[in-house]
Amino acid sequence: MHGDYEAQRHWMEITTRLPISQWYFHDLEWWGLDYPPLTAYHSWVLGKIGTLINPDWFALFSSRGSQDPNLKIFMRATVIVSEYLIYVPAAVVFARRYGRLTGVSIWTATVGLVAILMQPGTILIDHVHFQYNTVMLGLVMACMSSLLAERYKWSAVFFVGALMFKQMALYYAFSIFAYLLGRCTFPKVNFSRLFGIALVTAITYGVLVLPLVAGTIYDTYRGVGSRSDLDGPPPPLPILAWLTDYIDTGTFYYPVVEMVVQVLHRVFPFSRGLFEDKVANFWCALNVVLKIKNYPTELLQKAALVATLLAIVPPNIIIFFRPRKATMPLAFAATAWGFFLFSWQVHEKSVLLPLMPMTLLLAGKQGLNRDIRSWVGFANILGAWTMFPLLKRVDLRIPYAVLTLLWSYLLGLPPTSWSVYTDEGFGGWSQVGTATLHTLFYAAMAAWHVAEAYVAPPLHKSDLWTVANVGVGFAGFGLCYLWCLWRLLKDSDLLPSYATKTKTQ
Numbered sequence: 001m002h003g004d005y006e007a008q009r010h011w012m013e014i015t016t017r018l019p020i021s022q023w024y025f026h027d028l029e030w031w032g033l034d035y036p037p038l039t040a041y042h043s044w045v046l047g048k049i050g051t052l053i054n055p056d057w058f059a060l061f062s063s064r065g066s067q068d069p070n071l072k073i074f075m076r077a078t079v080i081v082s083e084y085l086i087y088v089p090a091a092v093v094f095a096r097r098y099g100r101l102t103g104v105s106i107w108t109a110t111v112g113l114v115a116i117l118m119q120p121g122t123i124l125i126d127h128v129h130f131q132y133n134t135v136m137l138g139l140v141m142a143c144m145s146s147l148l149a150e151r152y153k154w155s156a157v158f159f160v161g162a163l164m165f166k167q168m169a170l171y172y173a174f175s176i177f178a179y180l181l182g183r184c185t186f187p188k189v190n191f192s193r194l195f196g197i198a199l200v201t202a203i204t205y206g207v208l209v210l211p212l213v214a215g216t217i218y219d220t221y222r223g224v225g226s227r228s229d230l231d232g233p234p235p236p237l238p239i240l241a242w243l244t245d246y247i248d249t250g251t252f253y254y255p256v257v258e259m260v261v262q263v264l265h266r267v268f269p270f271s272r273g274l275f276e277d278k279v280a281n282f283w284c285a286l287n288v289v290l291k292i293k294n295y296p297t298e299l300l301q302k303a304a305l306v307a308t309l310l311a312i313v314p315p316n317i318i319i320f321f322r323p324r325k326a327t328m329p330l331a332f333a334a335t336a337w338g339f340f341l342f343s344w345q346v347h348e349k350s351v352l353l354p355l356m357p358m359t360l361l362l363a364g365k366q367g368l369n370r371d372i373r374s375w376v377g378f379a380n381i382l383g384a385w386t387m388f389p390l391l392k393r394v395d396l397r398i399p400y401a402v403l404t405l406l407w408s409y410l411l412g413l414p415p416t417s418w419s420v421y422t423d424e425g426f427g428g429w430s431q432v433g434t435a436t437l438h439t440l441f442y443a444a445m446a447a448w449h450v451a452e453a454y455v456a457p458p459l460h461k462s463d464l465w466t467v468a469n470v471g472v473g474f475a476g477f478g479l480c481y482l483w484c485l486w487r488l489l490k491d492s493d494l495l496p497s498y499a500t501k502t503k504t505q
Contacts, residue, residue: 003394005130006065007031009075012047013058015040019224020215021255024262030064034266037212038164042135046078079126079134087138091116094145095363101148101325102365112363115411119359120384120403124391125349128399133349136166137356143176144332144357148325152180152193153200160204167267171336171353178316179331182323212263213256220255274300278466279348280386280473281341282307288467304344311338311481315488322492326364330488332357337481341474348390351383351477358484370431374420377413378438379480385445386473389466414442437479444472 010031018026023040024033033040050057050071057063057071091113099109125131139162146155159176162169184194247254274283274293283304287293292300315334319327336354340346358379361372384404391400405416412419421435448468457464489495 003130005072005075008043008130008132009058009066009071010064011035011040011043012050013060013063015044016047016051016058017060019219020212021219021224021259023212024259024266028266032266035166036164036267037263038161038208039132039166041211042082042132042165050074050078075130076127079130079132082132083126083134083138087134087141088117090138090141090145094141094148094360097145097148098329098360098364104363104365104367108368109363112360112367115362115407116359118403118407118410119352119355119380120400120407121352121355121380121387123403124384124387124396124400125352128396129349129391129394131349133166133352136162136169137352139165140169140172140356141360143172144328144360147176147179147328150183152183152197155180156197156201157204160201160208164205164208168350168353171339171350172332172357174312174316175319175328175331175335178320179323179328182320186321186323212259216255216259217252220252274304274344275346277348278389278463278470279346280351280470280477281346282474282478283342283346284470285474288471301344304342307342308339308344311342315485318488318492318494322494324492327488327491329357329360329364330484330491333361334481334484334488337477337484341477341481348387351386354477354480355380355383358480370420370423371434373411374413374434374438375480375483377408377411377420378441378476381408381413382441382445382473382476382480385448386469386477388449389469414438415446441472441476448472 011033014023014026014033026032033043047058053074054068054070057066057068057074095109095113095116099106099112122134122137126134139158143155143158143162146152146158155176159169159172163173180197181194184190184197247257275281275287278284283292283300312335315331315338319331333354336357340350340354359376361367361376366372367376381404384400388397388400391397408414409416412423414420418435418439421431421438448465452465461467
């Protein structure tokens with residue numbers, strides 16, 4: 001239904017044209033609001049600004065699917081302005097602090113910063129396909145910068161903001177919790193710090209939810225219900241039926257409870273199934289051979305929970321016992337990869353979450369050397385490649401090719417250059433193995449593009465090339481997860497040979 005562009009425009013329409021108590025209930029079949037309250041407030045601000053320019057852009061019902069070129073200019077401008085207000089400053093501050101922490105030159109940190117800001121996947125999804133992921137990612141980077149500066153209460157404020165903007169920020173929640181808990185525990189327990197962080201977290205949540213709660217109470221006082229009759233009778237909401245067994249619907253606070261339950265139901269869509277579209281994670285790859293989507297939902301939910309915990313617990317145990325600033329991006333990346341590969345209801349765009357902290361490594365010590373640059377580059381090129389079926393549907397093949405090839409050229413990465421593997425010569429079997437492995441994947445990606453463009457799949461396997469994309473992508477992302485976990489172990493001095501070497505140095 002006109003894609004994510006229409007979803008974002010429609011949310012601006014909902015938040016500016018309807019009472020706040022109806023935001024999460026209105027016409028859920030047409031891009032119903034399904035992000036946390038901070039996204040709703042952001043949409044309200046942008047919708048108010050857009051209405052001043054042209055009220056017809058956000059007129060209920062009649063503006064659906066609008067192709068007004070001026071509206072498109074306005075909408076894309078909102079993405080760029082939001083990014084420059086939040087994401088770019090957060091990236092600049094993080095690169096400077098991380099570079100200073102790890103003792104790299106300003107030039108190296110700046111090159112890393114340029115690579116971070118020019119990530120092809122982020123630009124393609126936010127600027128072209130249309131999302132506001134950089135707002136959430138920028139708030140997470142601001143949280144990480146605050147952790148580097150040991151401003152733990154500010155880190156809590158920024159992360160709550162990220163989580164209240166997009167629920168996918170949960171990918172980082174375990175690592176932030178483990179790191180903060182480690183900082184409050186070692187070298188000695190600091191109860192005052194722990195209490196302060198918990199208090200600020202609770203206050204921030206309260207402040208961000210308050211407008212929604214206060215608006216609902218005010219609407220109730222005015223006699224405005226949660227469901228609008230503008231588009232016919234309200235649809236049934238079985239998720240709320242159980243509330244009436246415990247709470248009298250006539251109480252003044254029932255609409256608030258109803259709103260909170262509806263927001264949680266919309267934000268965490270367990271009813272959508274294990275996955276919707278084809279995505280390069282474990283479950284979609286496994287479904288090719290086992291058809292696991294036919295299994296009972298309860299079983300799949302438990303399997304996803306167990307598999308995700310098995311993937312994310314190791315990096316978070318490490319960052320808890322060794323809460324080092326320099327290894328923070330590795331812990332964040334490994335945890336986010338674990339969520340992407342094994343959790344419930346993953347979208348292909350979610351690959352931006354593990355790519356962000358992994359790419360931040362470029363601004364740190366040895367960030368531009370062969371090992372880190374080759375793996376970070378491989379992950380980003382592979383991430384953009386796995387999103388190609390999505391990008392192709394909205395005719396973004398040329399921007400995809402230009403941005404990925406430009407980024408690979410600037411960093412000396414395949415397919416434009418193999419200098420990342422050859423400039424320093426080959427120093428051992430691990431480097432030869434990495435170069436060989438990556439080359440095989442790059443060759444597979446290139447061959448896939450040729451086949452997808454010129455070879456029609458068999459009639460009984462019309463999705464053959466998409467399935468092949470999923471399989472190659474899952475294998476590559478699994479290797480990225482293992483590399484991040486191995487580097488985290490190594491840089492935390494938990495591997496015996498590296499720990500001994502560090503002590504002798």
